[in-house]
Amino acid sequence: MTLEIKGIKKKFDHHYAVDGISLRVEKGEMFGMLGANGAGKTTSFRMILGLLDPTEGTVTWDGERITYKRTHLVGYLPEERGLFPKLTVKEQLLYLMRLKGMTKPEIMKEMRHWLERFQVPEYENKKVEELSKGNQQKIQFMAAVLHKPELLILDEPFSGLDPVNSDMLKKAVLDLQREGTTIVFSSHQMSNVEELCEDLIMLKRGKPVLHGNLREIKRSYGIKSVSIRADYELDFIESVNGVYSMEKSKHGVVVKVENENVAEDIFRKITEKGFVRKFEMEEPSLHDIFIDKVGGDADE
Numbered sequence: 267m268t269l270e271i272k273g274i275k276k277k278f279d280h281h282y283a284v285d286g287i288s289l290r291v292e293k294g295e296m297f298g299m300l301g302a303n304g305a306g307k308t309t310s311f312r313m314i315l316g317l318l319d320p321t322e323g324t325v326t327w328d329g330e331r332i333t334y335k336r337t338h339l340v341g342y343l344p345e346e347r348g349l350f351p352k353l354t355v356k357e358q359l360l361y362l363m364r365l366k367g368m369t370k371p372e373i374m375k376e377m378r379h380w381l382e383r384f385q386v387p388e389y390e391n392k393k394v395e396e397l398s399k400g401n402q403q404k405i406q407f408m409a410a411v412l413h414k415p416e417l418l419i420l421d422e423p424f425s426g427l428d429p430v431n432s433d434m435l436k437k438a439v440l441d442l443q444r445e446g447t448t449i450v451f452s453s454h455q456m457s458n459v460e461e462l463c464e465d466l467i468m469l470k471r472g473k474p475v476l477h478g479n480l481r482e483i484k485r486s487y488g489i490k491s492v493s494i495r496a497d498y499e500l501d502f503i504e505s506v507n508g509v510y511s512m513e514k515s516k517h518g519v520v521v522k523v524e525n526e527n528v529a530e531d532i533f534r535k536i537t538e539k540g541f542v543r544k545f546e547m548e549e550p551s552l553h554d555i556f557i558d559k560v561g562g563d564a565d566e
């Protein structure tokens with residue numbers, strides 16, 4: 267079972283919100299979709315789910331388009347949360363999950379399982395409007411997973427959650443992946459993406475600017491960060507060719523360099539001056555890569 271996206275584009279009026287995305291996500295994979303606000307993530311999700319027709323290109327799950335007849339195979343946590351505030355959690359989930367083809371006993375069993383898991387069993391008969399935003403999100407998440415979808419699309423699942431709830435949800439997402447669910451999610455929090463996904467795509471104004479395996483992307487990414495500590499003045503490093511920036515920290519300096527050769531050059535120069543207490547090269551964080559690739563479009 268594979269999610270296969272081939273050359274999708276979506277044009278609104280005169281501009282392309284999504285402009286040529288192709289990717290494959292294999293069964294059981296966790297895939298990250300990144301981009302600044304307005305980059306085209308939600309529009310892509312809607313096309314994957316068949317809620318929006320692509321202007322060009324195709325999306326298939328297990329070789330077929332996702333039409334309303336196949337919605338029981340997919341789960342969706344939309345960015346704009348869409349629960350009915352006046353219904354109780356139970357009424358809400360009974361309504362939504364029946365649309366996915368589940369029976370009442372199945373829904374009740376799964377609902378109680380998830381309410382226990384999220385440590386809110388007492389919410390069953392509470393109205394949604396009585397719950398905090400974070401707890402409403404747990405219910406919305408349940409509405410995306412109760413029917414055990416094969417493909418799960420999560421649009422900003424961790425936004426607005428406190429660290430405890432965020433971890434709880436992360437664990438749930440990882441367990442679903444372990445059970446074989448294929449998951450595509452978006453997040454503006456790069457640490458979540460680093461923690462969860464193996465492969466990702468980064469969008470800028472609807473176009474992919476990076477695509478592939480996270481570890482591979484980091485390894486092959488030119489810019490590295492070098493942390494240096496020595497017993498003498500290091501200001502001269504700033505003027506070495508290929509140095510992007512230098513920041514002083516409590517224990518030395520952190521230098522961003524164009525590539526490994528520049529780091530080697532710096533290493534040679536400082537060892538000529540005397541004893542080096544620390545010289546450590548780090549791969550860039552996804553946050554750094556995001557800022558570099560998406561640049562002015564990001565409001566992070």
Ligand SMILES: Nc1ncnc2c1ncn2[C@@H]1O[C@H](COP(=O)(O)OP(=O)(O)OP(=O)(O)O)[C@@H](O)[C@H]1O
Binds near residue numbers: 304305309310345
């Ligand atoms: N129905 C629509 N009609 C016209 N323009 C739209 C419509 N939906 C989205 N857009 C535009 O398409 C672009 C991409 O929007 P989209 O919501 O997909 O971005 P996003 O990456 O999900 O952003 P965010 O991180 O803010 O959620 C934006 O410029 C948006 O204004």
